Amino acid sequence: MTLPTQPLSPLDGRYRAAVSGLGEYLSEAGLNRARVHIEVEWLVFLTDRELFGSRSLDDAQKTALRALVTDFDQRAIDELGTLEATTRHDVKAVEYYMRAHLETLGLGDVAELTHFACTSEDINNLAYALTIAQAMREVWQPALTAVIDALATRAVTHRADAMLAHTHGQPATPTTVGKEFAVFVHRLRRIATRIDSTQYLGKFSGATGTFAAHVAADPAQDWPALSREFVTGLGLEWNPLTTQIESHDWQAELYQAVSHANRVLHNFATDAWTYISLGYFTQIPQAGATGSSTMPHKINPIRFENAEANLELSSALLDSLAATLVTSRLQRDLTDSTTQRNIGVALGHSLLALDNLRRGLDEIAVNGDRLAADLDANWEILGEAIQTVIRAEITAGRSSIADPYAMLKELTRGRRVGPDELAEFVNGLDIGDDAKARLAALTPAGYVGLADELVDQLL
16 A cells, blocks of 8 residues: 655654754745745835836835735645646746736736746745845754754763863863853854854846846846845845856855864764763653653664754765755756755755754753762873972972972873772872872862863853
8 A cells, every 4th residue: 555645855754843943934835925025025126216118116006916925825835836837947836826817916017027037047046045144044043043042051060070181082081061051152152253244145136147127128228236126125145246146155055064063063973972971960760751662771872863863864964965055057057956955855864853952951960979980090290280290390490309300200101090099199209298289179070270260251
């Protein structure tokens, strides 16, 4: 038996609830609504200036025309689908859709100004710029901000919770849980600032970017100035020099920045997973949830594993978009047409990961007992502090020790050293009394430097 039609992508199936906000803008319907918006505003722009002897529309007529956008619904989606089935051209279908509704609205006398002097890419590039900007500002960026804020809250809450660090997977100079969260906050905020400054560019200059048709129709007009006014009036930045297409460089810059954010988030996801495996973070049981189908005791770190995988998928797509969209053969090829239809998929996998990370952060707790136990089991990490203090004492003329690093290496490398053995070693050192007292008072949990204070760098 054949299944009823099913979504092919899990983003439109299993994970739809987490990513549906992007569909408002980056779906085919969202793109078509934006195309109608561009066509409507271009018609209003031309008639407002009474170009080619057209009449200016009154407020009621403009409102009725703009309702094609504000009231865009399933009936409009279906109507455009029927038209495209005949035209086999998505933007031409939008033009015919506009013309039909102009007649219905009693605006048939200005119908010839629909899609006037436009190539399809004039409409498409502006529609994509608007929908991508809206998707980023209304959906993806708030989701990133929510994760950053959750990390920042953790940074402050756990700023003084000492934790054994691990460099190369081995015990190392301690840090604090909060300071490690703060590192990710700082990294992500820098990228978020770069994304916030994205220039969403638009072109509106005809078939090969020369305004040739415009000039042929009316050589007296300053068409570049009118183009700039129209594009900036939509809330976009004007690109004056293009081929038939807007060159997509701004898209490449944006996708590279989002991919960079993905990779930092991926780094956090793998770190969180590792801290869970070390027992530094415990997972809070969720009512009714199952960790393993056969091992009842398990709580699997699925939020971080899901995020890790989806961040990898997202970056793979974003990297491909950034690499391919900046190239178009001569003045135009259509490789970008099908490629850009995957922008929502690329951002969708990232959004799904952000959702999982935010929820994952709500489902973990810091295990203070395990942190303390690991610190107390690794007193040899104080070897760094001891040899550094000795070197300072040598410089100050208060010690005659020949090679403090070699001395501590001999004592600590590849072996465990307990507090009593370390205390005896410090007591026998040829160093000043103040330095000896400082070292004698030092513990792994207290050897965190300025980690607590460094969290204030976020404020």
